[in-house]
Amino acid sequence: MKIKDVAKLIEESDSIVIFSHAYPDGDAYGSQIGLRETLKATYPNKKVFAVGSGLKNFYNLIGEMDIVDDETIKNSLTLLVDANEFNRFEDPRVTTGKNKILIDHHIQNNYDGFAVRIVNEKACSTCEIVCDLCRKLNLRFTPIAANALFLGLLTDSGRFQFAKDYASMFSTASFLIEQGAEPAELYKILNVVKEKDLLIRSFIFSKLIRYPEGLLFVYFSNDDIKRLEISSTNKAANFVNMIGNIENYPIWMIAAEDEEGNVKFEFRSNKYPVQPIALKYGGGGHEMAAGLTIKNCKKSQIDAVIADYLELLRGKK
Ligand SMILES: [Mn+2]
Incomplete structure (x- = not known):
């Protein structure tokens, strides 16, 4: 049972580091922050980090990324989101973590090296899978986590245009709004066109x-x-x-x-x-x-x- 395995790995870990792919998009950054914030809200005594460059435009609304030393990563549970090959990840230290949990929606190869794989190729965004996982793990949602996950839904679906399972996408969106997501605030930032x-x-x-x-x-x-x-x-x-x-x-x-x-x-x-x-x-x-x-x-x-x-x-x- 995957959820039990994930729950056990999280319970056992004092420190958790969340990685995503190079050139992060809304889904990569949103999944990382969504996981970090729900884990922190649920387990105030655990250290939870999201590494990489994130999306700077959203730092004010959703939060910044963390700087983490090599030693911490070696001793941490590793969550990998929105990519499934180590060489696609932004921080090469992704390979050095203790146990690796993959959470992804891309077409899967049989890449090895994960303790648990939580994959749904039908999900429009990794944020949807993360949201579902957080609910099954009974994690506590905060408005920041809800905004972060909503961002991934928005950007990976081309603003709710493309989905294999619209019902599931919109029901996740509805849940996240109940948890405090503010689509209008996200659109305000997404819609800015730079002069250049x-x-x-x-x-x-x-x-x-x-x-x-x-x-x-x-x-x-x-x-x-x-x-x-x-x-x-x-x-x-x-x-x-x-x-x-x-x-x-x-x-x-x-x-x-x-x-x-x-x-x-x-x-x-x-x-x-x-x-x-x-x-x-x-x-x-x-x-x-x-x-x-x-x-x-x-x-x-x-x-x-x-x-x-x-x-x-x-x-x-
Ligand atoms: Mn994605």
């Missing part, structure tokens, strides 16, 4: 390549990224949503090159699974929203990825 993003938007639409098969593509060279003052290739690739849902283009993608010539890709579709092709080149993600990094990427490799998506689209016509 205006330049990026105009760049993206001016560089848009349209393939008649139904693919849209934008490429950021490293020069473009520097000139537009984008902080990372991940940030650049995540602008992929800006070219989504355009009539006659069921697949859209962005590729962004870093200083070493590595290229980060993001793929999206509103009609066809994009994950298998990402997987073929060593990437991963969700069925309709996947990502990939090709180290030392040559132009021919970018062309090959594009050719695969065009072939997929031709096969569907």
Whole structure:
């Protein structure tokens, strides 16, 4: 019985450290803070830490991340949220913790090394799984925990647009509001558009390549990224949503090159699974929203990825 195993591991641990993936999003940060705050509220004598960079825009509303030394991590129960491969985690010390509990909603490989796996590929966000787990463990919710978990629901569902199980998503949302989540406050922060993003938007639409098969593509060279003052290739690739849902283009993608010539890709579709092709080149993600990094990427490799998506689209016509 998984819940009993988790309860026992938590009871036995004086110190707990929560990790999530590099380039944290609302679901990663929200899951970490949601777990930290419910655990702290329930067990005031335990030390509970969330490590990584979190989302700075939300620090005032939801809370900051913790600095934790190596020794503490070695002696702590380790909770891993919103990713399932050690190399995807932001803090490499994730491998050094004592017992590891995985809480995730991504498509699973058979990655080893976890004491317990709490996985639901149908959950729209890891925050939903965390919320469910906290309820089963009878943990105490606080308004901050509720806001943190609500943030993950909001961002991973594209503001409640995409879910495999809408009933479960909305019932979790309703529960979190009863626990003190304030959607209006979260939207206020999420909706801010930075001034420099205006330049990026105009760049993206001016560089848009349209393939008649139904693919849209934008490429950021490293020069473009520097000139537009984008902080990372991940940030650049995540602008992929800006070219989504355009009539006659069921697949859209962005590729962004870093200083070493590595290229980060993001793929999206509103009609066809994009994950298998990402997987073929060593990437991963969700069925309709996947990502990939090709180290030392040559132009021919970018062309090959594009050719695969065009072939997929031709096969569907
Ligand atoms: Mn997620």
